[in-house]
Amino acid sequence: MFQxxxxxxxxxxxxxxxxxxxxxNLLDLPIDTLRAWACSDFITDTxxxxxxxVQDLLATGDLSRAYPSDYYAREAKRIVSAASSEEDLLAVLxxxxxxxxxxxxxxxxxxxxxxxxxVGDLSVFADAIIDATLTKLHGWLREKLGTPLSEAxxxxxxxxxxxxxxxxxxxxxxxxxxxxxxxxxxxxxxATSATGRQGGLSNDxxxxxxxxxxxxxxxxxxxxxxxxxxxxxxxxFGGSGPLAVSFNALEDYYxxxxxxxxxxxxxxxxxxxxxxxxxxxxxxxxxxFVYRRYLDFGAIESLREMKALIAREIQQKGYRENIKLGxxxxxxxxxxxxxFQIIHGGREPDLRERRIxxxxxxxxxxxxxxxxxxxxxxxxxxxxxxxxxxxQEVDDRQTHHIPEDEWARNRIAAGAGFTRWADLSRLLQQHxxxxxxxxxxxxxxxxxxxxxxxxxxxxxxxxxxxxxxDQTRGGEILRQAGFSDDIRIWKMLDTLRNDTKLRFxxxxxQQRLEKLLPLVLQSIMDQEASPTxxxxxxxxxxAIGRRSVYFSLLRENPIALEHLxxxxxxxxxxxxxxxQHPLLLGALLRPHLLYTPLKxxxxxxxxxxxxxxVPPGDGEQEMEALRRFKQANVLRVASADVxxxxxxxxxSDYLTDIAxxxxxxxxxxxxxxxxxxxxxxxxxxxxxxRNADFLIVGYGKLGGFELGYGxxxxxxxxxxxxxxxxxxNGKKSIENSVFFGRLGQRIVNFLSAHTPMGIxxxxxxxxxxxxxxxxxxxxxxxxxxxxxxxxxxxxxxxLVRARVVAGSANxxxxxxxxxxxxxxxxxxxxxxxxxxxxxxERMRGELDHPPAGLFNLKQGRGGITDIEFIVQYVVLGWADxxxxxxxxxxxxxxxxxxxxxxLVDEEESELLADAYCRYRSKVHAxxxxxxxxxxxxxxxxxxxxxxTGIWKRLMEES
Numbered sequence: 038m039f040q041x042x043x044x045x046x047x048x049x050x051x052x053x054x055x056x057x058x059x060x061x062n063l064l065d066l067p068i069d070t071l072r073a074w075a076c077s078d079f080i081t082d083t084x085x086x087x088x089x090x091v092q093d094l095l096a097t098g099d100l101s102r103a104y105p106s107d108y109y110a111r112e113a114k115r116i117v118s119a120a121s122s123e124e125d126l127l128a129v130l131x132x133x134x135x136x137x138x139x140x141x142x143x144x145x146x147x148x149x150x151x152x153x154x155x156v157g158d159l160s161v162f163a164d165a166i167i168d169a170t171l172t173k174l175h176g177w178l179r180e181k182l183g184t185p186l187s188e189a190x191x192x193x194x195x196x197x198x199x200x201x202x203x204x205x206x207x208x209x210x211x212x213x214x215x216x217x218x219x220x221x222x223x224x225x226x227x228a229t230s231a232t233g234r235q236g237g238l239s240n241d242x243x244x245x246x247x248x249x250x251x252x253x254x255x256x257x258x259x260x261x262x263x264x265x266x267x268x269x270x271x272x273x274f275g276g277s278g279p280l281a282v283s284f285n286a287l288e289d290y291y292x293x294x295x296x297x298x299x300x301x302x303x304x305x306x307x308x309x310x311x312x313x314x315x316x317x318x319x320x321x322x323x324x325x326f327v328y329r330r331y332l333d334f335g336a337i338e339s340l341r342e343m344k345a346l347i348a349r350e351i352q353q354k355g356y357r358e359n360i361k362l363g364x365x366x367x368x369x370x371x372x373x374x375x376x377f378q379i380i381h382g383g384r385e386p387d388l389r390e391r392r393i394x395x396x397x398x399x400x401x402x403x404x405x406x407x408x409x410x411x412x413x414x415x416x417x418x419x420x421x422x423x424x425x426x427x428x429q430e431v432d433d434r435q436t437h438h439i440p441e442d443e444w445a446r447n448r449i450a451a452g453a454g455f456t457r458w459a460d461l462s463r464l465l466q467q468h469x470x471x472x473x474x475x476x477x478x479x480x481x482x483x484x485x486x487x488x489x490x491x492x493x494x495x496x497x498x499x500x501x502x503x504x505x506x507d508q509t510r511g512g513e514i515l516r517q518a519g520f521s522d523d524i525r526i527w528k529m530l531d532t533l534r535n536d537t538k539l540r541f542x543x544x545x546x547q548q549r550l551e552k553l554l555p556l557v558l559q560s561i562m563d564q565e566a567s568p569t570x571x572x573x574x575x576x577x578x579x580a581i582g583r584r585s586v587y588f589s590l591l592r593e594n595p596i597a598l599e600h601l602x603x604x605x606x607x608x609x610x611x612x613x614x615x616x617q618h619p620l621l622l623g624a625l626l627r628p629h630l631l632y633t634p635l636k637x638x639x640x641x642x643x644x645x646x647x648x649x650x651v652p653p654g655d656g657e658q659e660m661e662a663l664r665r666f667k668q669a670n671v672l673r674v675a676s677a678d679v680x681x682x683x684x685x686x687x688x689s690d691y692l693t694d695i696a697x698x699x700x701x702x703x704x705x706x707x708x709x710x711x712x713x714x715x716x717x718x719x720x721x722x723x724x725x726x727r728n729a730d731f732l733i734v735g736y737g738k739l740g741g742f743e744l745g746y747g748x749x750x751x752x753x754x755x756x757x758x759x760x761x762x763x764x765x766n767g768k769k770s771i772e773n774s775v776f777f778g779r780l781g782q783r784i785v786n787f788l789s790a791h792t793p794m795g796i797x798x799x800x801x802x803x804x805x806x807x808x809x810x811x812x813x814x815x816x817x818x819x820x821x822x823x824x825x826x827x828x829x830x831x832x833x834x835x836l837v838r839a840r841v842v843a844g845s846a847n848x849x850x851x852x853x854x855x856x857x858x859x860x861x862x863x864x865x866x867x868x869x870x871x872x873x874x875x876x877x878e879r880m881r882g883e884l885d886h887p888p889a890g891l892f893n894l895k896q897g898r899g900g901i902t903d904i905e906f907i908v909q910y911v912v913l914g915w916a917d918x919x920x921x922x923x924x925x926x927x928x929x930x931x932x933x934x935x936x937x938x939x940l941v942d943e944e945e946s947e948l949l950a951d952a953y954c955r956y957r958s959k960v961h962a963x964x965x966x967x968x969x970x971x972x973x974x975x976x977x978x979x980x981x982x983x984x985t986g987i988w989k990r991l992m993e994e995s
Contacts, residue, residue: 039075039451046074046081054088062095068147076146076452079433083139090136099140100147103154106161109137113165117173126173126254130166131261137162142210142430146452152422159208166264167197167214167255168310174250175311178243183226185240193220195244195281196319197251197310200271204305205391209422211429211436213266214255217306218248218281221315244281266435271302284319291326297339301375303327304382305391328383332623334590335549336379340372341480360421360428361437365469367425369476370397370418376479377405384623386650394418404627410475417468424465427452498555501530518558522568529568530554533575539582546585550578553592560598566606573605573612580616587619590626597625600676607679608965610746611672618668618794632680634673634691640698643670648702654713659706660787663699664794670695675746679965685958686929692744699788699797700733700750701843707783711776716767718776722760729758729773730845731780732817732852736804741838742927743957746964749799750788753839754781754814757848774812781814804835817848821855825862830872833859834909838926853924860916860923873910874992877903887971892981894956894963894970899981901956903988904928904949910991911935928953940991949987952980 047070051060063070074081084091094100116133120126141158144150150158175194179185185193200215202208226238256267272278273290282290291299303323308316361367374396382388385403390396394415401411427449428436440446446458455461498518501511508527515523533539534550542550557578561571581587591598601622605612615621624631635643644666651658674691677683683691708731718729736751738744758773765776788797805811806823815823824836836856841849885896895901908931915938916923922934929950936946955977960970 039448040071043071043073043075046085050081050085050088050091053085054091056088056092059088059092059095063091066100066147068100068144068149070143070147072148072452073143073146076427076448077142077430077432079430080139080142080146083135087135090139093136094140094143100143101149103150104158109158109161109165110168113162113169114172117169120173123174123177123250123254126170127257127259128261130170130254130264131259134162134166134264135261138210138433142433145210145426146430152419152426155426156202156207156209156422159210159212160203160206163203163208163214163265164199164309167199167216167251168313170254171195171197171247171251171310174247174254178247178250179226182238182243182246183228185220185224185226185238185243187222187224187240189222191222193222193224193240193244194312194315195220195247195310196308196312196316198306198316198320199309200302200306202305203309204307205393206307207392207422209429210426211433213268213435215268215271215302217269217272217287218244219284219287219316219319220244220281221284221312221319223283223285240283241279241281245279248280271299284315284322287319288322288326291323295326297336298343300327300336300379301340301343304375304378304389307391324389328379328389329586330383331584331586331620332590333380333383333586334593335586336376337480337593338549338589340376340379344369344372344480358439359437360424360439360465360469363469365417365471365473365476366437367418367421369472370414370421373414373472373476373479374400381405384650404630413468413471414475417472420464420468423453424449424461498558501558502551502554515558519562519565520558520568525568526571529571529575530558533579537579537582539579542582542585546582546588549585549588549592550582553578553588556592556595556598557602560595560602564599564602564606566602570602570606573609574602576612577601577605577616581619581622584619587622590622594626596628597622600625600628600631604676604679608675609967610965611675611679613967614668614672614675620665620794621668621672624669624672631673632677634677634683635670637694637698640670640694641701644698644702648706654710656706656710656787657792660790660792660797661794663703663787664792664797667695667699667797668794671746675965678961685954685961688961689738689743689745689957692746692748693739693742696739696744696750696798697735697842700735700784703784703787704731704733704843707780707787711780711783712765712767714767715769715771715776716765718756718758718763718773719766720758720760720763720773726762729756729763729777730848731756731777731814732844732848733784733842734839734852735842736835736839737801738838739842740840740926745961749801751801751804751835752785753802753805753820754784755817755820755844755848755852756814757817757845757851759816759818774814774816777814778812785813804832817851817855821858824855824859828859830869830913831876833913834873834876834906836860837909837912837931840926857916857923860912864914866914869910869914870992873906873913877906877992890974891971892974892976894960894972894977897981899983899985899988901953901960903984904932904953904956907949907984907988907991908932908935911938911940915940941987945983945987948983952977952984955980 047060047063051057113133116129117126120129137158141150141155141162145155187193196219198204198217198219200217202212203214208214220240222240224240226240226243252267252269255264257263269280270276272280273282273287273294291303303320304327306320306323308314308320357363359366371393374393377400378388378390378396381403387399388396388403390399397406397411397414397418400406401408406414425437428438428440430452431445431448440449443458446462450456450458450461453461498514500506501514508524508531511527511530512523515526520526539550557574558571561574564570578588591601601615604615644663647662647666648659651662671692674688674695678688719726720729732755734740734753734755736753738748739750739752754777756773756777758777763773764770765773785800785802788800790796802813803809805813806815806820806828824832836859839856841852880902881896881898885893885898887893887897893900905928908928912919912923912931912935915935918938919931919934920937922930922937925931925934932946932950932953935941936943941949959972963970
């Protein structure tokens with residue numbers, strides 16, 4: 038049927054063109070000309086009126102080829118430059134537009150171009166036309182009114198920002214263009230001697246006049262039609278605002294008056310004409326308005342409100358068949374992608390993307406959307422955009438409505454490659470259903486379970502938020518809801534709302550809190566949690582209230598709220614961490630990852646990705662990224678720990694790995710900054726000049742893979758600069774000793790500086806040679822000499838657990854050799870025993886003072902420190918008998934090794950290791966409860982007796 042229509046139209050064209058060979062050539066093209074001519078009245082009518090256009094397209098081969106990327110820019114500049122007046126330019130632009138739109142529609146309908154090429158051509162064509170036209174108009178107006186200059190005398194040009202689909206390079210076939218006009222700086226025009234014109238016109242007025250001329254040339258309807266409908270309503274203050282404003286005025290507007298929908302609009306803003314470089318700088322300045330540094334779940338609320346307005350309009354105007362605005366339409370895909378951009382884009386720069394399909398793909402890559410959702414949304418969006426073009430290519434009209442006429446519907450189907458409308462309609466509905474399902478999954482209003490279950494309204498937790506609620510009624514509601522200590526919980530709720538800083542929340546913040554609280558109480562009740570849990574969760578709510586979007590995060594994500602309640606119930610330590618660092622709430626959004634700590638290689642990738650998003654050399658942001666990395670990953674470990682998902686040894690391994698990754702990256706960053714400023718440290722030795730190397734050695738719990746949740750880092754810094762000419766090779770050359778001292782201090786600063794995210798780790802460098810009176814960074818030869826000649830026995834004890842954690846591999850080998858040599862050194866057994874025992878007695882006298890009836894797991898007799906001293910004593914006295922175990926730093930492996938010495942047998946070694954693990958497990962558990970390492974005096978009787986017995990035999994008996 039439609040092929041017959043096409044042939045009739047081609048015959049009419051042939052009669053008009055009087056060139057039969059043209060039709061034959063058209064039918065020989067490698068595209069479906071019959072489908073294009075059947076399904077587009079616009080193509081047919083334009084070609085019949087202007088046969089020369091068709092002959093030109095054939096002669097140039099433009100129907101059969103894709104354009105090079107710079108074609109439209111070159112061609113637009115050529116045709117615009119030939120115009121001698123605005124009226125001439127009006128006609129030239131429309132003829133150019135007519136030719137190119139026929140070509141684009143023909144290739145699209147005929148199968149010569151896919152969706153990506155079609156929207157790309159439409160967008161690049163619009164960019165080129167607007168930029169070339171603006172450049173021409175700017176020159177003409179400058180000749181007439183003078184050159185606009187800033188107050189400092191800098192020439193000014195207008196900037197055109199494209200919004201919407203043009204900004205995203207996704208322009209549809211018969212689209213209007215949404216634009217904003219701005220200019221860099223205020224000032225006035227200055228006449229040139231060549232024109233003799235008077236200056237003195239404000240830049241505002243100059244660019245407003247220029248903007249009006251541009252709009253007229255693009256949108257005025259003449260006998261040749263128009264180029265583009267121009268929509269300027271997205272500018273500051275909409276239709277009532279000035280047509281063009283300065284950058285400062287634009288930035289002030291968004292910071293003072295900017296609304297949520299304007300944030301969404303700016304996601305796709307792009308500088309396309311005029312001073313494009315300045316426009317790009319402007320968009321960077323506006324970025325903080327669009328993307329917040331925190332997880333902005335308030336975006337869902339605002340977008341839900343926008344969608345509700347559109348839904349009411351759909352209902353009023355009958356838009357259900359509208360494939361853009363109707364349910365499951367194009368706009369819902371865009372909204373869905375943009376809400377994730379607004380939420381996460383502040384912390385994930387790769388989501389700051391204009392093209393929606395790229396956004397959807399990246400949301401899948403970053404696990405914000407499941408793979409199946411990404412696939413269904415992408416397929417649906419592509420399909421709807423194709424149907425959108427088929428609707429608009431019929432007669433070059435901006436429409437998104439499915440026609441009611443059966444013949445018209447079947448023609449749309451034919452244009453999309455379907456035999457009949459029914460076949461297209463089924464697939465169209467399937468895609469729209471998929472979109473609507475995924476959209477509703479994100480934007481559905483959270484609800485309190487049981488609110489619609491027919492229960493008595495007095496049992497409705499939402500009623501607790503009403504202003505006239507009193508203690509009696511409130512307690513009754515809580516009791517009926519399942520809370521046993523109802524009055525206590527009511528008082529907590531009343532205090533939270535009326536006696537904390539939350540009473541100063543903005544109106545919007547109060548609304549968010551009031552919507553969240555019933556959900557919080559419901560979640561606590563569902564988990565049968567205690568009043569203590571209520572108190573802890575309320576502690577978090579009070580802390581995060583200064584940024585009420587976190588209320589939205591918990592309200593919009595019931596699973597995140599569920600896991601917050603679970604973790605608060607399990608640990609006050611975790612509660613306090615989340616309260617101090619609300620950014621950690623983002624980790625609750627992915628519970629499948631929350632309880633699965635990362636392995637070392639995964640930690641390295643995680644931190645590398647975080648630092649990649651920070652401008653190189655921005656030390657403050659790098660510190661923040663390191664702290665966010667540590668806090669997020671320690672939370673993962675603690676979450677798995679409180680759920681008994683891993684044993685003690687694994688917990689310490691994970692915590693130690695996190696610290697190790699931080700130290701390795703900090704060394705890279707500090708080294709980068711130091712050599713940038715001073716150059717690389719060089720020295721001359723027997724074999725010639727070489728680079729001097731650096732090393733970070735971890736002692737104590739870090740060295741022994743035994744870090745706990747609040748452990749500090751015992752660090753020693755070493756370098757190997759020696760010989761002659763020990764200087765850096767930069768322009769600002771300094772002695773290597775000074776370089777390494779400053780490098781060490783920078784590392785300490787990275788770790789211990791206070792930032793909004795707190796400190797990274799407390800650092801203790803007192804184990805370096807000569808302690809606090811020694812150099813912060815030691816030469817490794819001096820370190821070896823100190824250990825051999827001056828170090829105390831307790832310093833050799835510390836060396837048992839010393840381990841290289843970052844730095845030069847060659848220097849690490851030297852350190853390992855020094856450690857092994859010192860530990861294997863021959864010692865007087867009796868003197869060794871006496872000094873180790875005396876040191877332990879001194880420590881116990883200073884630190885072992887538990888309250889009556891309690892035992893100190895660390896310092897008490899027969900506790901953790903006694904086991905550690907036994908290990909260190911045996912290693913220092915009988916290192917040669919340990920064989921391969923000497924290479925280990927953790928006490929469990931070393932305990933296995935001391936069975937080889939003959940001082941304890943294998944069974945005792947295993948019992949000591951078992952006691953050590955039991956003690957440390959309890960200490961970990963107490964730390965998560967924010968309690969000191971104290972237990973009842975009747976606890977661990979057998980373990981303490983074992984350790985005490987071995988201690989007496991080894992350390993006290995002659």
